[in-house]
Amino acid sequence: MVWPLVKSLLWALLLFVQIHEHRACIEEERTGLLELKAFLKSHTNYTKPLLPTWVYETQDECCSWERVNCSPTTGHVINLMLSNINEEQTSTDYKGTWFLNVSLLHPFKELRILDISDNGISGWLGNEESNCLSKMSKLAHLNFSWNYFDKEILRSLGALPVLKSLDLCHNDMEGPLSSLESNCLSKMSKLAHLNLSWNNFDKEILRILGALPVLKSLDLSYNQMEGPLPSHGMCKFKFSSSRIL
Ligand SMILES: *[C@@H]1O[C@H](CO)[C@@H](O)[C@H](O)[C@H]1NC(C)=O
Ligand SMILES: *[C@@H]1O[C@H](CO)[C@@H](O)[C@H](O)[C@H]1NC(C)=O
Ligand SMILES: *[C@@H]1O[C@H](CO)[C@@H](O)[C@H](O)[C@H]1NC(C)=O
């Protein structure tokens, strides 16, 4: 007599576990995504409908929205792939220059990958303090390439403890860096892959890059490197895939 009861209880438990394994997205993050979309809509002139799957519906699963990945165990957003959000032109020449309110990224504290490449962004909107990405302590891969960021962007990247790869190619950065900016760059103690190609740095940047302890690949092609390389600072590089033009 007891057995059928136990059996159905077990089934109920199994069902419960399965539902909870497939966590829905975190409400704060869903709201955050919708706020981000609203901002993008109002600050850009894109003619195509932007991020059409990002719509508010109760019970909707934001983890299945395009360009969003969540952790299957915690339900937190871990990847945001916002490269070329207008999906229209591939060349930055045709894109507006606009500023992103970086506070809108703050709800996503568990992010591992953030890709905002190829959007014609000129920089962050708002005051300097709110511009820091340091709350995203798990960010490992950042792609900011194909935008119009200047060197000030480095200030918001300094406090990322596990940052492994940083793609900043095709931006508007040039030296010399302020002490704050070089400080931020030199704090990237886990940075293994750095792409700074197609900017306007001169060889002074090598002194700072030379101090990065685990840098494996560095691309500085299409910058303003002239003359002999500085004699110190560079010795630690393995130059596995460095291309210095
Ligand atoms: C959008 O269009 C308006 C009016 O043409 C223009 O003033 C503004 O600069 C444009 N913004 C962007 C981001 O291209
Ligand atoms: C940026 O977004 C935050 C959060 O939504 C908001 O409080 C702040 O006023 C915005 N800043 C600017 C300059 O638009
Ligand atoms: C960064 O984004 C650009 C443009 O979307 C892409 O071509 C490039 O491969 C990306 N970089 C990395 C390191 O994934």
Ligand SMILES: *[C@@H]1O[C@H](CO)[C@@H](O)[C@H](O)[C@H]1NC(C)=O
């Ligand atoms: C750096 O970016 C450029 C331009 O997108 C690309 O051609 C190059 O392969 C990248 N370098 C590395 C080392 O990934």
